[in-house]
Amino acid sequence: MWFKDWSRLNKKDEQDEEGNWIKGEWLAHCDCYEQLVKQREVDKKLDLSGIPPIFSDATVRSYDVNKFKSKENQGIAAMAKKAAGNYVTNYEAMKKQGKGLYLYSKVKGSGKTRLASSIANALVKTYGIDIAFIKSGDLITQIHNTMNKTSETTRSDIIKTFRNVELLVIDDLAIKEATVFDEGIFYDITDFRLEHRKPTIFTSNVTIDELERIYPGGRVNKRIKKMALEIYMPEEPVRDDEADSENAELEKLLFR
Template sequence: MFIQDDNGTCYMRECRCRYDRQITNKLKSAKVPLDFIDATVSSFKTDIYKMQESQERAKTAKEVAIKYVNNYREFKDLGKGLYLFSEAKGSGKTRLAVSILSALIKKYDIRGLYISSTDLLHEIKKTFDDSKYSAYEIIQQFTEAQLLVVDDFGVEKTTDWSEEMFTKILDDRMNYKRPTIITSNIEINQLSKKYRAGRIESRIEKMTFPVPLPEESVRSYLAQQENERIAEFIFSF
């Protein structure tokens, strides 16, 4: 941008749009879902939940998320992430986790990665048939990301192999103190019922701070609000 100040001095300044494009590219590289590309921690709505208990839980979760972002360096030194859990589908777990990831990419220029647990296993399995990457190279992506967000942990079909893969990834991340954010519909102390070898629960307990989300789905509420805005737009002509 060409700038001229009050004294008549002229100079050039980098356009803000270049920075915005860089951030957008980083978010895409982190595989942030398009639905949440503009989501922020501050815009996480707590009053959309209908039950009072849900609103209180949402407020607490939002406060934890804000403090995590603002104090990320301290959490990073501890290798500590977050474990966002709620049995209810559509309770805001993914939205809040992705918002934290986006905020950290923007604020600290970290190299982050978002993936669901089922897609993580699928990416590794693809290398068994035909892939330009080896299984080791794919696993490296998950172990070496400065921040890894694993979504819907526990919904995948559990096998000895899948448990072994998760254990390997969590082990490496724990040993090198790389923070991990996990969303799940299972409480940490119930993970051994699904992962029977018992190694997953202890690692996640060490690596993350548990954050309960409301046991209430807001997905339908948000869809209804969106449809109402569309209807207002359509019938305003």
């Protein structure tokens, strides 16, 4: 195939008689080929990331502040959106410090997972980084499954993956009371990531301070406080409104 002919791909820019530079014909193809390869890498990284498919197209820009009814909540949403955008823009600085984000609202369905997904999408697209996105409950289940005799993966394989990935998103942290086992797992992962300055984004229905109630050993909450900036999301659910409007559209199809 033509793009395997690297000598043609690498044809350099040339100067005409008047000294003007003309872009090498095959170099233009080369740029295009490189872009295609980059795009495929980004798509693959997004596919493997574990970002919920429902949010695969979610962007920070399309995060709609007006979904929230009260002015106060629109203001809180606007701040969260601004912080999300600035986190992406300033990712290199955040990464140097190993800082992530902690998206919190007590209320369910206020857009935490959606905003975390849109930040993750933007980071893969902008910087081509490797991301792992996992619900805290699924992380524990994956580790329990390694105790199964037929499992080819070990507990340390799983821990290693979540310790080392460049950016980790843990969704729904502290969704229920943790066992000593669960606490040990989150300690293992957060301690390593803190020490190696690897950024982590969390979403949760409890504040960082309240984590001490869920992980009474007191080590997980202290680490997370150091490794993530807390962002308050509006205390207003938008999931129900979204379901109502989606269903109303489909009912039109069903009953017309």
